[in-house]
Amino acid sequence: MSPHPSTASSPAPVSAERRNEILRELADIAAGVVNKQLDGFATRLADALQRVAQLCVDPEQGRGHATAAALLKKNRYPFCYVATERLAAILHDEITAADDPSFKIALPAGELKRLEPDVEMDKKLCLVKAARAIERDHSARYADLTARLASVLGRDELPMAQNPFRPQVFLGVVHDAWCEFQPQSALHHLVFPLLGSELCLDMCSVLHALNTVLTRRGIAQQPGAAKPAAAGTVETAQDDPLTRELRRLFPTAGAPQGGDK
Numbered sequence: 001m002s003p004h005p006s007t008a009s010s011p012a013p014v015s016a017e018r019r020n021e022i023l024r025e026l027a028d029i030a031a032g033v034v035n036k037q038l039d040g041f042a043t044r045l046a047d048a049l050q051r052v053a054q055l056c057v058d059p060e061q062g063r064g065h066a067t068a069a070a071l072l073k074k075n076r077y078p079f080c081y082v083a084t085e086r087l088a089a090i091l092h093d094e095i096t097a098a099d100d101p102s103f104k105i106a107l108p109a110g111e112l113k114r115l116e117p118d119v120e121m122d123k124k125l126c127l128v129k130a131a132r133a134i135e136r137d138h139s140a141r142y143a144d145l146t147a148r149l150a151s152v153l154g155r156d157e158l159p160m161a162q163n164p165f166r167p168q169v170f171l172g173v174v175h176d177a178w179c180e181f182q183p184q185s186a187l188h189h190l191v192f193p194l195l196g197s198e199l200c201l202d203m204c205s206v207l208h209a210l211n212t213v214l215t216r217r218g219i220a221q222q223p224g225a226a227k228p229a230a231a232g233t234v235e236t237a238q239d240d241p242l243t244r245e246l247r248r249l250f251p252t253a254g255a256p257q258g259g260d261k
Contacts, residue, residue, distance in 0.1 A: 014152050014219075022152055022217060023099060023164075026210055027091040030165055033206045034087055038080040041174075041201060046072040048194050068187050075181075083177035090173055094164035098153060101162075123192045127175070131167035133197045135160065141207035142166075148214040165210060167203065171195055 014022070049069035056062035072079060093105045135142055145165065150158040160166050178191045 014154065019099065019152055019154075022214075022219070023095040024092070026213060027088075027095050027164070029209050029213055030206050031084070031088050031091055033209050034170065034201055035080075035084050037201055037205075038083055039076055041199075042072055042076040042079050044199055045191065045194065046076075048199055049190060052190075052194070064187055065190060067184075068182065068190050071182065079177065079181045082181050083173060086177050086180075087170070087173045090169060091164060094169055098149070098158075098162055098164050119189050123175070123189065126192045126195065127168060127171050130171055130195045130197065130200065134167040134200070134203055137197055138203055138207055141204070141211060144211050145207055145214070148211065148219045151219055152214070165206070170201055170203070170206075174200070 046069045049065045049072065053062045053065035053069060056065060090105070093103075097103045097105055142160070142163070146158050146160060146163050149163060150156065174195060175192050179185075179188045182188060
């Protein structure tokens with residue numbers, strides 16, 4: 001009797017041991033790719049701070065940016081070390097949380113020292129906006145990675161908010177590393193407005209490395225799995241659920257100006 005025509009079927013479930021091995025390898029590879037970029041990133045960030053210092057109308061703000069730029073230029077290694085340590089720790093926490101949703105990620109020290117409410121709101125909005133821009137710039141790579149991670153985890157889909165390698169993770173590491181590196185808390189707010197996609201880490205190389213590893217390991221997407229929204233349908237920072245929640249928590253921060261109601 002001839003066999004029935006083959007139909008698409010789900011790949012064999014990944015064992016817990018292999019799943020843990022794959023996720024840890026991905027975290028180590030992502031950290032390694034980023035670590036190679038940190039020295040160049042620190043130089044770009046210092047140059048950006050210096051440019052802002054030269055453009056500041058307020059002399060005090062100009063001095064603050066110049067002080068921050070000088071510190072980073074002279075001490076790139078300590079900054080890179082702090083960022084390296086933070087990234088390794090948070091990525092391993094993130095993959096643990098992805099594998100075990102009951103796992104609670106501890107807040108980094110930088111998050112425990114909150115800024116003034118309006119500045120804290122600005123920080124959240126800036127990081128959301130920068131993250132969304134990175135997602136749009138690399139939507140195809142993120143769609144592939146997220147679908148493959150869902151396959152590793154045995155799920156039909158994986159929301160971007162649960163992707164251990166989402167842009168917010170890397171942006172948050174940079175900001176928190178700066179806060180730990182910079183001894184003057186009054187200057188902690190200078191970096192997050194600069195973390196646009198043109199200055200930030202090269203996520204293309206990170207995503208390429210991760211997808212390459214998953215391909216080499218034979219991890220395919222779940223048949224029929226839903227992919228994340230395409231770049232054209234990604235919510236804007238203003239419509240993002242996180243943004244709406246932030247506005248609820250900080251109702252007076254980030255309010256429209258110029259008479260808008």
